[in-house]
Amino acid sequence: IIIIKLLSDKREVDSLHGRIAVGFLIVQDILVIVAMIALNALSAADTSSLAVMTFLRILFSGLLFLVLVALLMRYALTPFLNFLAQSKELLVLFSIAWAVSLAAIGYSLGLSKEVGAFVAGVSLASTPFREVIGSKLTTLRDFLLLFFFVDLGAALDFSAIGSQVQEALLFSLFVVVGNPLIVMIIMGVMGYRKRTGFLAGLTVAQISEFSLILAALGMSLGHIHAPVLGLITLVGLITISASTYLILYSHTLYSYLCSWLDVFERQIPYRELADLPAAESRIDIVVFGLGQFGRTIVDLFKSKGYRVLAIDFDPELVRKAQAAGIDAHYGDAEDAEFIATLPLEHARWIVSAMHDQHPSLALQQTLKAQQYPGNIIFAVKENKQRETLLENGGMVFVVHEYAAQHVAQELLNLDMSG
Template identity: 50%
Template sequence: MAILAVSALVGTVAVRLRQPLICAFIAVGILLGPSGLDWIQSNDQIHLLGEIGLAVLLFVVGLKLDLHLIRSMGPVSLATGLGQVAFTSVGGFFLAWALGMTPLTALYVAVALTFSSTIIVVKLLSDKRETEALHGRIALGFLIVQDLVVVLAMVGLSVLAGQSHLHPGLQVLLVLVKAAGMIAVVSLASFLVLPRLVPLLGRSTELLVLFSIAWALALAHLGSVLGFSKEVGAFAAGVSLASTAYRDILGARLVALRDFLLLFFFLDLGSRLDMGALGSQVVASVVLSLFVLIGNPIIVMVIMGYMGYRRRTGLLAGLTVAQISEFSLILIAMGAAAGHVGQDAVGVVTLVGLITIGLSTYMILYSQPLYEWLAPYLGIFERKVPYREDAVKGLAVGTRTADVVLFGLGRYGSAIARGLMERDRHVLGVDFNPQAVREWTALGWPAVYGDAEDPEFASLLPLAGARWVVSSIREPRVNAAIAQAVRHAGYRGNLALSGDARAEVAGAAGDAADLFLVPFENAAEQAVALLLATEEEIARRHMDKVIEALSDHYIICGFGRMGQQICRDLQRQGFPHVVVEENPEQLPRLKEREVLHVAGKACEDEVLIRAGIGRARGLIAVAATDEENVFIVLTARVLNPRLQIVARSILEENEDKLRRAGADRVISPYILGGRRMAAAVMKPGVMDFVDLVLHDDSVDTDIVDVAVTAGSPAANKTLGELNLWQAYGVTVLALKHPGEELAAAPSPEVVLREGTELILMGRASQIAEASRVLTNNQPDRW
């Protein structure tokens, strides 16, 4: 418990200092070991847990082995990976030999210095969001090559560690036979057993993780029995599960276990160091550390420069190999266990690890300032011929000048670019991910590779004719670099920067930006509208003015299938109307059809006021649910007590609620539809006539609703006295006295009153003449 507590405390300090935990745990081992407080007196248990941690580490490495990344980066991954391994091995061997080590010890130390920590590099690049950058992808590619080489080195070390009286040729043949046997076992399991077994175990994540650990330990034991190391067997177990669909979830679950168990390996390693003996090894450790910190990046820069990469890419990729790996400590520990090297060699490599891991962490974190400082001296690592990554010079001469230069072709940036191109703006995309550039150019759209933080890159861009430089990258440091670089290159156009918060963007670029985009506030289309000051805002203002000028119009609340049909009928009859809709999926349809509309909830006072409810003649509530319609009717009735309100009721039991809320008429589409279908069967001719009169614009016959107004000469007269058919040629189909039910085919003796509504049928001119007698207003059409 005390050991874990001290480890947690020292680890916290290391994290605050932005140091990897490897250094912290080795330091705890030294502090609590015989050279320090002597709390670690028995190493057996810690050593066992450390051995299991190594097996899990190699299992996870095999599980996450990404050969596709090596293929995608092509020759550069193999060239830099193998080239750096060869250079460091040869150079390290002669340097260690010159420092007084025996040839075998020098060989072990040289091989240990060869490998770099994939775990540390991936963590640092991820924190800087550079795993998809060109230098990040190259670094991950050659680190995977190193992982493969370290497994081969472990196999070779296992062979060297084995004591055999056989002839060397027979010993090699025996190793090959054992390797073939192990490969056969793993292959059979991968193709025949695991595809059937793993899906069954995958139903329980805990069971799947337990099986994977057992499988890793089983193959680790098999590797040990066959004369290989346990780590090689665990690596093979990981490779066997790498092709399954469960590799990601297993990797995620086992990372925490791996890190916990590796704590004990580094504690064990630190506790075995004799601090008294290390004093004489400081000079050798410093020399070898400088060789790793300086030599490894230089060889990577030489190889990448020869292959046509720019000096900045070479330096940033080279800095990722400026430390030794946890595998370096594992290899030297294996050599000590085999009796090939002494504890002094283990101490030297451990000190080199502490120095290089600690310093290289800051070198990677502050790689950009380091590059700016070293840039004048790095010209020798760059070819004078066109750069392999310099696609700007490859743009076709004479093509249309870019209206917008867009940095970042991720999801947000791509959406902005598409929106701009749909509005006939020519966009040149820039991204530091070569894969994103290839995908963009494959669509026929211009894009170039470029790192926004490279101060020299902006001078290569066609900025002279650009109206906008837009950054969809949300990293403040990158945005500040873009702003400084383009302004320094002489760009005087508009600049838009993105960020997770508006204050963050403004703080990063100061007064350099003309527009701030916050992806979580501004969707890509909205960003396009902001950039171009599009006609959408102008159209909205114009639409609001049109709505403000309306009177005696109808408000339709809801633009579903029924709302759309209502709008079509009202538009065909020439009735002004406004739609209120909150569904974002329907709003584009309203804009496309140029329907007057207000976006928002129809039950809110402000929204209905914007729709002109105080001047409206009627409201139709066809929202998605009866509950919404009830609230709409209540709100509308309060805002305009004289409003004619028609509401849809989906459930029959809600009709009374809608009427009590204030609806003048409640219609159930299911009941109404059922009645029409029944009538279409029983009285097809009648229904055809109704459809002809109500819905066929080619027929000059209409049915209207006319109300007898106060002071009308028709008041207190009978239908027979008015004789509307003989006088005007209109037919009275029905009438309704105030407070009474609608009566069909009324008798000629019926006396009309003020407020009596008549349903008339006739031609438009005939109805107009009759309405002058009944009222001074225009009739209502059905």
């Protein structure tokens, strides 16, 4: 929850490293759910004279539960939500009731309420209403997150903390430093750039909330004792706190450490370079950002016969643009090494349609360092962003989404007159 919230606040959920991080988290949570089912089944078997039969009963109940939910997802859930969607309040109430109900069913089957709630979330995410439900439940999620941390703090045995600090710091150091290093090594071997590996690695520099739930389950089953749970909780608090700031300042950290990270990148990072335009390509205009404003510029200039190169960090927007016949590629405007690979020698215009000040400033500084001789345009949404960009040179438009076509036409007129 915390990592997704941080990535969402930074608008990086749809970036390549954001999608990879979400993939890590999903696999991690699924494995924890499987482990929790197995632990509950084994625990029930241990206390029964018919151990094997008890284990098989819980396992069968779990599989039947998943199959029934899958059938509801396939044939009933979406049509029913279509009916409820006439009222957003009913949609939200049903989502909460659905999660609580499946949590209760999971608990009654011996699978734990966390397993049931997780299945409920997966089923709702499979419907076309996942974005609406997610946005409406954001406030409730943040409110309940407060109680999660209250419970986390309450689980700490302060009488034992003094003797556990050394161990907690050692384990936390491994998680905060070791986990990102492991991810960077794996992603480097797989052919990703060091920047992608570094940013994705920072998202796993903590133990997840499910780890704490798994530990609590282990204590309730008698597999671990209270001091061990306290140690895990302390490591969780340290790593969650540390990784929060690592993620918030990930780009700044990368700018300081990038020269030391070459060892984590292949000589040819083929996973990302395979999608780059040819170095000898002659491009008239390069557009960073394929949102409404950026796509409008791309479409207008392309319709007038210009050779347009579009860049975005959202792979889905890139795929849609490519399907429409646009020369679009995945890339990060804040990555100076990526910018250096683009065929900018003959480009007359570079347009930053990202609206966010930070990547625009990074792009501006990179182009200035590379002594780019053409025209640079920045689209911003607020006047205060405009002043910062103007200080370093370049034309700036304060853009409203409804004026995208007008601004694109103005740029075209400027190019024709120049």
